[in-house]
Structure formats: C-alpha cells, structure tokens
Amino acid sequence: MKSIYVTFIALAFAFFTLTEVEAGQIQKNANSNYVAVDSAKVKQKKPSEAEVGIGPIKEVKLGPINKSMVAEGKKIFNTKCFACHRLDTKLVGPALRPIVKKLPPVYLMNYLLNTTEMQKKDPQLKKLIKEFNGVLMPDQQLTKKEARSVLEYFRTVEK
Ligand code: HEC
DSSP states (O other): OHHHHHHHHHHHHHHHHHHHHHHHOEEEOTTOOEEEOOOTTSOOOOOOHHHHOSSSOOOOOOOSOOHHHHHHHHHHIIIIITTTOOSSSOSSSOOOTTHHHHSOHHHHHHHHHSHHHHHHHOHHHHHHHHHTTTOOOOOOOOOHHHHHHHHHHHHHHOO
C-alpha cells in the first residue's frame, strides 16, 4: 500500500514538473526569432525577463535582411555607438559583433529603448555593468525604427 502511495506522488511530481517545463519552453524558429511555445493545454507562462528585457517591445519579427535598414543601422552605429563600442574589441563597452547571438532581438531592442530602467532592474545587465566597472551606457535616445535598424545591422555583422 505504502509503495503505491509513493509511486503516485512521484508520478504527480513528474507530471507537474514536465508541465512547467513545457509552458516555459522557448523555441527558436527558422528566423532565429524567439517565440514562447503556445499550448492551449498548459497554463501559459510569460516569457522571462532574461528573454525580453523590460520595455516597449514585445515581439520582433525577423524577415530576410532589409538592406536599407542595414545602411541606416550602420550609420547609427558609426555615429552614436562608435565612441564606446567596436565590433571586435572591448572598448568602453563590450565588442558587439556577437551581440545577436548573445541577446534575443526583443531584449536587445528594449535595452536600446529603455536603457536606464533596464540597468536598474535587469539582473543580467547589473552583472554586465559590474564587469564594466560600473560604467552605465547612456540612453542613446533612439526611436523604435532606429533601434530596429541597429538590430538589422548587427544581424549582418554576425559571424
Ligand atoms: C558612452 C559609452 C557608450 C555609448 C555611446 C554606447 N554604449 Fe553600449 N554600452 C556601454 C557600456 C559601458 C556597456 C556595458 C555596461 C552597460 O550596459 O551599462 C554597454 C552595453 C551595451 C550593450 C549590451 C551588451 C551585452 O553584452 O549585453 C549593447 C547591446 C549596447 N551597449 C549597444 C549599444 C549601441 C547599439 C549603441 C549606439 C546606439 C551604444 N551601445 C552606445 C557604453 C556605451
């Protein structure tokens, strides 16, 4: 009798654990866009802050590379970011060539658009700021379109 109880509890535990994992699972689709798995059967969990950051962007759809956005993004990078960032070497801030591999697009755009709040609240960024001796990246006052163009440019420099 006792062993039946134990088995039942173990099964129930396994079931709940699996359900949680499924609800929180993140799928990388063909465009390396991050989409939370939407299953009607399980209670949907909001994607975590580590995936989306904090800010106005909830979703980014990545299509084929848009050349005019790339050109705009490159111009912005060279005028507004170059004082502190290079693609391959650490300067005042980190090297940014691998950035689209490191950060989900939504998170990246939210950091560019809501820099100050994210620096205060995002655990991942707090750690990064420590690594950069407490230097806070100033908000670059980009519009959504400009931030999206910078993202498009970063997609083309990724190795
Ligand atoms: C005055 C210097 C400065 C300027 C200008 C600047 N940054 Fe930064 N950036 C930093 C520093 C320092 C960090 C790391 C600490 C932090 O986030 O505050 C950083 C971090 C970042 C990160 C996060 C990197 C990671 O590994 O998670 C991104 C993305 C970024 N910057 C993009 C940009 C872009 C795009 C621009 C231009 C639109 C820009 N930065 C302009 C100094 C700067």
